Amino acid sequence: MEGLVSPKVSLRTTFYHGPNFSIRRPMNLSKLNRFSVASIRAQQPETKDGAAMVSAVREEANALQMKEWEVDMLQNEVASSQGIRIRRRPPTGPPLHYVGPFEFRIQNEGNTPRNILEKIIWHKDMEVSQLKERRPLHALKKSLENAPPSRDFTGALKEANLRTGLPGLIAEVKKASPSRGILREDFDPVEIAQSYERGGAACLSVLTDEKYFKGSFENLEAIRQAGVKCPLLCKEFVIDAWQIYYARIKGADAILLIAAVLPDLDIRYMVKICKMLGLAALVEVHDEREMDRVLGIEGIELIGINNRNLETFEVDISNTRKLLEGERGQLIRQKDIIVVGESGLFTPDDIAYVQEAGVKAVLVGESIVKQSDPGKGITGLFGKEISLS
Numbered sequence: 001m002e003g004l005v006s007p008k009v010s011l012r013t014t015f016y017h018g019p020n021f022s023i024r025r026p027m028n029l030s031k032l033n034r035f036s037v038a039s040i041r042a043q044q045p046e047t048k049d050g051a052a053m054v055s056a057v058r059e060e061a062n063a064l065q066m067k068e069w070e071v072d073m074l075q076n077e078v079a080s081s082q083g084i085r086i087r088r089r090p091p092t093g094p095p096l097h098y099v100g101p102f103e104f105r106i107q108n109e110g111n112t113p114r115n116i117l118e119k120i121i122w123h124k125d126m127e128v129s130q131l132k133e134r135r136p137l138h139a140l141k142k143s144l145e146n147a148p149p150s151r152d153f154t155g156a157l158k159e160a161n162l163r164t165g166l167p168g169l170i171a172e173v174k175k176a177s178p179s180r181g182i183l184r185e186d187f188d189p190v191e192i193a194q195s196y197e198r199g200g201a202a203c204l205s206v207l208t209d210e211k212y213f214k215g216s217f218e219n220l221e222a223i224r225q226a227g228v229k230c231p232l233l234c235k236e237f238v239i240d241a242w243q244i245y246y247a248r249i250k251g252a253d254a255i256l257l258i259a260a261v262l263p264d265l266d267i268r269y270m271v272k273i274c275k276m277l278g279l280a281a282l283v284e285v286h287d288e289r290e291m292d293r294v295l296g297i298e299g300i301e302l303i304g305i306n307n308r309n310l311e312t313f314e315v316d317i318s319n320t321r322k323l324l325e326g327e328r329g330q331l332i333r334q335k336d337i338i339v340v341g342e343s344g345l346f347t348p349d350d351i352a353y354v355q356e357a358g359v360k361a362v363l364v365g366e367s368i369v370k371q372s373d374p375g376k377g378i379t380g381l382f383g384k385e386i387s388l389s
C-alpha cells in the first residue's frame, strides 16, 4: 500500500507530501468492502460460490482496513512523541464488526474525539478532502496568478508597535466560538473590518472555519475586495498544505499554524510554502513544550502564545508571561521573533501585562467585536486612541 512508508519520516506528512502535495490517502476501504460485496451479490445470486466470494472479499478488505488502522496509529505515535495530544482522524474508523447481516463500528477511545480541538480537526480532515476533490492543487496553483498581491503582515505589526509604543493589534473578525457561542448577532464582516481599520488595528484576523466559528472564506475575500488595507490573517485549522494555497488565493497575507496539531516536519514544510507564496506564518503555541519545539525550527518570524487552552477553553493570560521567561525570552529576542499575545485580553491592564512580558503584538477578538462600534472598542481596550488620524 502506498501509504505504508518507513516510520523514520513523519507518516502524517507523507500523506500529503507527494508530488503536487496531493494526499496519497489509502482508498476508502469500508466503501470498497460494501461495494464489492454488493456487486458480487448482484452477479451471483445466493449460491454457495457467491457466499464464499462475499466472505473472501470481506476478509481481504478487513485485513487491509486493519493495516490502514495500524498505519494511522503509528502516525499518531510519531505526533505524540513530540508531545502532540491532538490526534488525526482515523481514515476509515476501526474495523467493522459483523453480526449476521449487520455491520457496525464500536465507539471507543480510538474513534471518538477526546476534546473540542480534536473534534474540529477531525471534521476539518473530511472537509478538506472534499474541497480538494473539487479543486485539486494543480488547479489552485493556476489561480495563484489572479490572487490579490500579498502584503507585509509582520512589517505592519512592527510599524504599529514602533509608532504607538504599544503592541501592534491584530483585530479579529469573529462571529462565534465553541466556548462563547454567538458573540455578535448583527454580524457584517466588512463593516466590522472597516471599523477596526479606522480604530487603528495594524492587521486583521478573519476566521474562516464555518462549522465551529461561523466564519467563511467569503468573509475573507469580501474584506479584501472591499479595499481594507490592513494585512489579513486567515484563521484556519491548517492540516494540509492545500489550505495554504487556498487562503492565498482568497486574499490572505498570513496564515495560522497550530503547533498542538502539526508535527515539526509539517511546520517546517508549511513555513517554507508560506515563504514561497509570500505569506507570513503565525505559529501558535500553548505551553513550554510547544514553544521549545517551535524555537527549534528555522525561519520562524511570528509566534503566537494562546492564553486559551484549546482542550479545556480555560483562559489564563499569565501563560504569555510563563512562556517568555528566562532563556526562552532571550532566544526569542536573539532571533528577532515577534511574539503575539492571543486570547482573553479585555482591558488596558491586560495589554500592559502581556507587553511587560515581552509581546510586540496582540490578537484580540471577543472584547472588541462585541462593542456596538468595534473601532471605538479598540480605544477602550488600549485606554487611548491609537489610530493615525
Ligand SMILES: O=P(O)(O)OC[C@@H](O)[C@@H](O)c1c[nH]c2ccccc12
Binding pocket: 172, 174, 235, 236, 284, 306, 342, 343, 344, 345, 363, 364, 365, 366, 367
Ligand atoms: O476572542 P479572544 O479571547 O480575544 O481570542 C481571539 C483569538 O486569540 C482566538 O480566537 C484564537 C486564538 N487561536 C485560535 C485558534 C483557532 C480559533 C480561534 C483562536
